[in-house]
Amino acid sequence: DKLDMTLDELAWDAVGPIGGRGGDWTGGSARSGYKSRNSAPYPPEEDWHSWSYHYERPKQWIQEDKNLCYIGRDVDVNRVAGRVAHGLRSHSTYTVIPLDWDCVWTTLKVMALARSYITPDNLDFSFELVDNEYLDGRLPADFAYELSIDTDNWVEEAENGILPSDENYVSGSSEPGKMAGRIANIIREDRDLFLSLSGPPAGQQAVQSLQYAKTYIKEEGRDLHCALSFGKSEKMASIVHISIFKVFSACRVSNTTDIHGIAGYVARGIREGRPPCVRAIGATNLNTAVKAVALARTFLNEDKERIDVACRVDFPEYCYNPETLKMKMNLTRIAGEGVRNMSNSKATLPLYVSGNTQKEKVAGALANRVRNRRQVFLAAMGPQPVSVSLKCILLANRFLIEDSMRIRMAPEFADSEKGASCLCLHILPELWV
Numbered sequence: 001d002k003l004d005m006t007l008d009e010l011a012w013d014a015v016g017p018i019g020g021r022g023g024d025w026t027g028g029s030a031r032s033g034y035k036s037r038n039s040a041p042y043p044p045e046e047d048w049h050s051w052s053y054h055y056e057r058p059k060q061w062i063q064e065d066k067n068l069c070y071i072g073r074d075v076d077v078n079r080v081a082g083r084v085a086h087g088l089r090s091h092s093t094y095t096v097i098p099l100d101w102d103c104v105w106t107t108l109k110v111m112a113l114a115r116s117y118i119t120p121d122n123l124d125f126s127f128e129l130v131d132n133e134y135l136d137g138r139l140p141a142d143f144a145y146e147l148s149i150d151t152d153n154w155v156e157e158a159e160n161g162i163l164p165s166d167e168n169y170v171s172g173s174s175e176p177g178k179m180a181g182r183i184a185n186i187i188r189e190d191r192d193l194f195l196s197l198s199g200p201p202a203g204q205q206a207v208q209s210l211q212y213a214k215t216y217i218k219e220e221g222r223d224l225h226c227a228l229s230f231g232k233s234e235k236m237a238s239i240v241h242i243s244i245f246k247v248f249s250a251c252r253v254s255n256t257t258d259i260h261g262i263a264g265y266v267a268r269g270i271r272e273g274r275p276p277c278v279r280a281i282g283a284t285n286l287n288t289a290v291k292a293v294a295l296a297r298t299f300l301n302e303d304k305e306r307i308d309v310a311c312r313v314d315f316p317e318y319c320y321n322p323e324t325l326k327m328k329m330n331l332t333r334i335a336g337e338g339v340r341n342m343s344n345s346k347a348t349l350p351l352y353v354s355g356n357t358q359k360e361k362v363a364g365a366l367a368n369r370v371r372n373r374r375q376v377f378l379a380a381m382g383p384q385p386v387s388v389s390l391k392c393i394l395l396a397n398r399f400l401i402e403d404s405m406r407i408r409m410a411p412e413f414a415d416s417e418k419g420a421s422c423l424c425l426h427i428l429p430e431l432w433v
Contacts, residue, residue: 066090066091067091067093067094067316068094068097069083069084069094071096071097071106071107071110073102073106075106075110077109077113078113080110081110081111081117082117084110084111084114084147085114085117085118088114088118088125088147089121089123090398090401091314091319092330092406093147093148093314093316093328093330094125094147094149095130095146095147096110096111096127096144096147097144097145104200104204104207105200105202105203108203108207108240111145112228112229112230112240113230115228116230119156123150124150124153124156125148125149125150125155126147126148126150126245127145127226127228128146128148128223128224129144129145129146130143130144143211148225148277154273154274155227155243158192158245159192159227159243162194166186166191166193166194167193167194167195167196168182168196169197170196170197170202170205171197171201171202172200172205174205174206175205176208179195179205179209179213180208180209180211180213180216183224183244187213187244187246188217192243192244192246193243194241195209195241195244198239203240206242210242221249221265222246222247222248223246223250223276224244224247225245225247226242226243227242227245228241228242229243247274248275249276250277250278250279251276251278251279251289251292253280253285253289254285255285257288257292260295262289262292263292263295263299264296266278266292266293267300271303271307273333275333277329277330277331278293278327278328278329279327279328280327280329281325281327282325283325283383283384283387284383286325286327287383287387287423289327289329290390290411290425291423293311293411294423297411298413301340306335306337307334307336308333308334308336308337309339309410310332310334310339310409310428311330311332311408311409311411312406312408313327313390313393313408313409314327314328314394315328315394318394342375348377348426349369349375349376350376350379350424351366351369351376351379353380353385353389354380354385355382355384357385357388357392359392360395362392363392363394363395363396364399366378366392366393366427367399370405370427371400373429376427377424378392378409378427379414379422379425380425381423386423390425393409393425406429407427407429408427408428408430409426409428410425410428411423411424411425412424412425412426
């Protein structure tokens with residue numbers, strides 16, 4: 001029955017009569033109580049992968065883009081939201097691409113509804129705006145939304161911390177430059193905020209404001225991540241909220257990267273609770289990125305506050321190019337000694353990886369050990385083996401989806417039997433359903 005509901009009916013069903021932000025929306029008490037995101041069920045399985053887009057896409061994107069979704073103006077919002085939600089269950093990174101600026105409002109509705117589909121299963125996501133340069137100029141839009149899965153509840157906790165006074169209304173007549181300046185000023189004061197908007201013109205102004213605000217704070221080493229939800233206005237009309245969070249800018253590792261500088265930057269982000277994601281292209285840079293995180297862990301080990309980091313590895317282009325060496329690594333702060341106790345355990349079993357290792361076999365063995373609750377780590381030495389190890393972790397994650405499990409990793413320096421330095425990627429299982 002949900003497939004035939006209007007947007008207003010879906011919003012009412014998802015958040016109830018109280019409204020998307022809690023409170024009654026009559027006295028400005030937008031944050032007086034947190035919303036309850038009761039999700040509508042998935043569309044029928046045969047609809048998850050259906051394409052309701054009126055757009056001729058290149059043939060190479062028709063079957064392979066399992067972690068990509070194009071949004072046109074006349075899409076069925078319910079079905080496409082189901083596709084996005086299904087994609088996030090299988091991939092830690094998912095890209096949503098509006099075909100033009102007229103599709104921005106529809107895209108925001110799709111992502112808000114997709115979020116309501118996955119939150120009952122203890123999953124959530126945030127998104128960031130990425131430009132066409134990051135997408136290699138190969139897609140029909142000049143920007144896209146990159147969605148990152150959250151299994152640690154940080155998105156909802158951050159939303160709960162937003163003050164009612166930090167609500168900002170966006171209309172079709174809002175000036176993006178001024179709104180961007182307000183967003184940047186609030187972010188500089190170490191506060192999160194949210195935007196309330198309704199209608200296509202307001203959606204375009206809100207997204208343009210986010211684009212400008214990102215440039216305003218870029219030089220300060222900060223970036224914006226966002227989350228979407230439905231709400232109700234005073235007149236009970238459907239509106240969309242965009243929660244905006246301050247995070248550290250992504251680390252882009254290159255041949256000239258100072259590993260100690262990157263490690264210090266990552267450690268600082270972990271200490272503040274919202275670490276940067278790490279991006280790298282090429283085997284050498286992937287190896288440097290993993291070493292930087294391992295070095296950051298040694299910095300954290302010297303702190304009195306016992307914190308650590310878990311890394312979620314993804315190769316966003318792997319679905320259609322298994323040889324890709326374009327990596328994204330999302331980092332999460334972990335409190336306590338759990339990660340180090342696991343990595344120091346004598347019961348941990350090694351899996352040795354070389355440049356010629358068959359990824360599928362190692363990934364299968366890794367997934368099997370995780371299913372059997374056996375601690376394991378991958379040992380690799382050199383750029384090529386490290387790259388293969390990271391792809392083994394990616395594949396093992398896909399093998400474990402049917403078991404309702406995901407895995408992350410924590411890198412650590414070690415010495416081989418011959419005294420050479422190698423990297424140990426300790427596997428950190430997590431249940432997500």
